[in-house]
Amino acid sequence: xxxxxxxxxxTLAEELHFGRTAERLHVSQARVSQAISRxxxxxxxxxxxxxxxRVTLTPVGRRLREDLQQALDLLQQGLARAEAAGLGAGRxxxxxxxxxxxxxxxxxxxxxxxxxxxxxxxxxxxxxxxAFTALRTGDHDVNVLWLPxxxxxxxxxxxxxxxxxxxxxxxxxxxxxxxTASLEDLADNHVVDLGPDxxxxxxxxxxxxxxxxxxxxPRGPAARTFHEILSLVxxxxxxxxxxxxxxxxxxPPGIVFxxxxxxxxxxxxxxxxxxxxxxxxxxxxxxxxxxxPISL
Amino acid sequence: xxxxxxxxxxTLAEELHFGRTAERLHVSQARVSQAISRxxxxxxxxxxxxxxxRVTLTPVGRRLREDLQQALDLLQQGLARAEAAGLGAGRxxxxxxxxxxxxxxxxxxxxxxxxxxxxxxxxxxxxxxxAFTALRTGDHDVNVLWLPxxxxxxxxxxxxxxxxxxxxxxxxxxxxxxxTASLEDLADNHVVDLGPDxxxxxxxxxxxxxxxxxxxxPRGPAARTFHEILSLVxxxxxxxxxxxxxxxxxxPPGIVFxxxxxxxxxxxxxxxxxxxxxxxxxxxxxxxxxxxPISL
DNA sequence: CATAGTTACGCGGTACGTAATTATG
DNA sequence: CATAATTACGTACCGCGTAACTATG
Numbered sequence: 128x129x130x131x132x133x134x135x136x137x138t139l140a141e142e143l144h145f146g147r148t149a150e151r152l153h154v155s156q157a158r159v160s161q162a163i164s165r166x167x168x169x170x171x172x173x174x175x176x177x178x179x180x181r182v183t184l185t186p187v188g189r190r191l192r193e194d195l196q197q198a199l200d201l202l203q204q205g206l207a208r209a210e211a212a213g214l215g216a217g218r219x220x221x222x223x224x225x226x227x228x229x230x231x232x233x234x235x236x237x238x239x240x241x242x243x244x245x246x247x248x249x250x251x252x253x254x255x256x257x258a259f260t261a262l263r264t265g266d267h268d269v270n271v272l273w274l275p276x277x278x279x280x281x282x283x284x285x286x287x288x289x290x291x292x293x294x295x296x297x298x299x300x301x302x303x304x305x306x307t308a309s310l311e312d313l314a315d316n317h318v319v320d321l322g323p324d325x326x327x328x329x330x331x332x333x334x335x336x337x338x339x340x341x342x343x344x345p346r347g348p349a350a351r352t353f354h355e356i357l358s359l360v361x362x363x364x365x366x367x368x369x370x371x372x373x374x375x376x377x378x379p380p381g382i383v384f385x386x387x388x389x390x391x392x393x394x395x396x397x398x399x400x401x402x403x404x405x406x407x408x409x410x411x412x413x414x415x416x417x418x419x420p421i422s423l
Numbered sequence: 424x425x426x427x428x429x430x431x432x433x434t435l436a437e438e439l440h441f442g443r444t445a446e447r448l449h450v451s452q453a454r455v456s457q458a459i460s461r462x463x464x465x466x467x468x469x470x471x472x473x474x475x476x477r478v479t480l481t482p483v484g485r486r487l488r489e490d491l492q493q494a495l496d497l498l499q500q501g502l503a504r505a506e507a508a509g510l511g512a513g514r515x516x517x518x519x520x521x522x523x524x525x526x527x528x529x530x531x532x533x534x535x536x537x538x539x540x541x542x543x544x545x546x547x548x549x550x551x552x553x554a555f556t557a558l559r560t561g562d563h564d565v566n567v568l569w570l571p572x573x574x575x576x577x578x579x580x581x582x583x584x585x586x587x588x589x590x591x592x593x594x595x596x597x598x599x600x601x602x603t604a605s606l607e608d609l610a611d612n613h614v615v616d617l618g619p620d621x622x623x624x625x626x627x628x629x630x631x632x633x634x635x636x637x638x639x640x641p642r643g644p645a646a647r648t649f650h651e652i653l654s655l656v657x658x659x660x661x662x663x664x665x666x667x668x669x670x671x672x673x674x675p676p677g678i679v680f681x682x683x684x685x686x687x688x689x690x691x692x693x694x695x696x697x698x699x700x701x702x703x704x705x706x707x708x709x710x711x712x713x714x715x716p717i718s719l
Numbered sequence: 720c721a722t723a724g725t726t727a728c729g730c731g732g733t734a735c736g737t738a739a740t741t742a743t744g
Numbered sequence: 745c746a747t748a749a750t751t752a753c754g755t756a757c758c759g760c761g762t763a764a765c766t767a768t769g
Contacts, residue, residue, distance in 0.1 A: 129425065129426055129734090130425055131734080133498075144748085145748070145749060145750095146747090146748065154734095155735065156748080156749075156750095157737080157749090157750075157751085158734075158735050158736075159749095160749060160750055160751085162734090164750080170505050170506045171506060171510060171512075172505055172508055172509030172512055174505075177748095178743060178744090178748090178749085179741080179742045179743050179744090179747075179749045180743050180744060180747080180748070180749090181743090181744095182748095182749090185540070185541075186540025186541065187508045187512070187539075187541050189540065190501075190504065190505070190508070190538060190539075190540050191502070191504070191505040193501075194497060194498070194500065194501025194502075194504065194505075195498060195501050195502075198494050198495075198497035198498035199494075199498075201493055201494035201497065202490075202491060202495075202498075204490065205486075205489075205490025205493075205494060206466070206487070206490075206491075208486065208487070208490065209466050209468055209483055209484075209490075210466050210467060210468070212468055212486070213466050213467035213468030214467060216467075216468055216483070241486065242486065243483075243486075244481075244483050244485065244486050245468060245481075245482060245483050427759080440723085441723070441725095442722090442723065442724085450759095450760070450761085451761050451762075452724075452725095453725075453726085453760080453761070454760050455724090456725055456726085457725090457726090457759085457760080458759095460725080473723095473724070474767075474768060474769090475722075475723045475766080475767045475768050476723070476724090476767090476768050476769060477768095478723095478724090
């Protein structure tokens with residue numbers, strides 16, 4: 128009972144036609160016939176009922192098909208993983224994240240390290256002002272960015288995180304005592320300007336230019352990094368919307384994070400430079416896809 | 424990448440020694456070396472770190488081992504099932520059960536039919552008085568019996584059901600209104616005698632001869648079948664303990680079933696004549712073992 | 720230097736193709 | 745009778761053994 132025979136069996140179980148099976152596997156029709164009858168002889172059961180006109184699976188064959196399909200998938204998956212680990216062996220995958228998001232991504236990195244033991248994963252920090260640059264310079268292999276990302280040179284992979292948004296305000300700010308915030312509140316305050324390097328549509332998806340009712344939201348002073356933003360907010364001169372994660376592991380002095388109750392949920396997805404595509408990156412994307420997004 | 428190579432890889436991963444691996448698989452040591460280095464060349468990763476003195480798995484190898492082991496198990500299991508289905512193909516497995524127990528066993532028979540589509544399963548009825556005879560005459564292949572069964576010619580397989588016990592009493596009986604019964608109550612009543620064909624130890628495990636406190640339990644008139652027992656009980660002259668299943672699908676006129684609160688749980692196991700052992704029976708036992716016992 | 724893994728090379732079995740044969744709508 | 749599965753038979757490749765070689769404690 129060899130692996131090739133199993134492949135032939137599975138293909139025939141799908142095609143239910145000796146000729147097409149032979150074609151698909153690039154072997155002669157005779158070979159398919161031989162392989163099947165050999166298996167049936169070995170097992171002592173008919174796997175297919177066939178005349179020279181019609182081929183159908185027997186109940187035993189149907190059951191065997193399910194079992195073998197599953198086994199073969201596992202087998203090929205395992206080999207593919209080992210190969211991918213080989214192609215990326217010794218490599219370090221640099222993963223860019225905002226703030227402490229790396230901690231929330233541990234289920235992903237743990238699963239990835241288990242699957243591809245040869246590959247090392249390291250986190251790098253990114254900021255709203257330069258979220259794409261490290262990808263383009265090659266300093267990072269993959270960044271975890273909020274969607275939508277629509278850059279011609281970047282590929283967007285599976286979503287790895289989903290979560291709400293918060294508004295960072297000064298502790299003295301009138302909103303601070305309300306405990307929650309609305310997008311409408313933004314129009315009454317300045318928000319931090321993330322600078323010219325980040326594309327407008329992308330910044331706007333986190334820091335909108337208008338409230339849902341259409342009022343303009345004034346852009347205040349500029350800042351690039353997370354801490355720069357927070358120190359501006361702490362002065363009380365402006366407020367700033369952020370992902371929920373920002374609030375989770377930070378309790379900066381003089382700052383309060385208010386959940387924004389009317390903002391749509393954010394999606395954070397793996398993103399990489401298209402020309403930088405590699406088995407290693409594909410492996411990470413596949414692992415993330417298998418795992419599904421983590422909800423905050 | 425062939426199946427034999429995978430087997431060699433897995434064995435070496437276990438033994439961590441080329442010589443012993445070769446011995447176990449009845450091949451030359453050279454073959455093991457060739458197989459491993461070929462796989463490593465194909466995959467492009469080292470699977471083992473080795474000197475001529477020590478062999479250890481690399482992280483990639485460790486991971487691959489887990490994946491392949493699982494896949495191979497599935498594969499062999501599937502083939503074994505097909506083979507078993509073949510050996511028993513066309514056969515009918517006669518399964519003896521008390522009363523309606525067959526209905527509770529549907530998860531088992533469904534699973535069995537799914538795994539071994541070639542084999543038919545039929546139920547036959549058995550009674551306390553002759554629970555073993557159908558096995559010995561060959562009329563039944565397997566019986567579902569309460570434990571303990573200690574017969575030299577019978578094999579006891581996995582437990583398929585567990586559940587409590589009930590006491591069948593006449594609706595006029597003083598106990599009937601209590602809604603529950605104790606083993607001590609038996610001493611104040613006659614119980615049905617199951618006749619000489621059933622071994623004493625086995626009958627006693629369902630119908631004890633003494634109460635927990637040591638009082639003798641009088642044996643009353645004899646009956647063999649379930650319905651004979653019930654008609655005796657209906658007269659009010661005796662009571663009788665039964666498995667919980669008996670109460671589940673029977674509402675015989677003039678009879679009340681009272682849960683016996685202080686009796687230990689009953690275990691019902693597959694039992695067959697040792698000389699009658701066959702792949703088909705093994706297949707059923709394996710399916711039952713995989714499924715685990717059903718709790719009533 | 721003994722033990723254990725690797726490399727070189729040759730034989731035999733089998734995977735597979737070609738071509739003829741049989742069966743079915 | 746056309747289409748599709750099976751059987752017959754030959755060949756080339758590869759799985760595997762034997763034996764010589766190399767490395768390590």
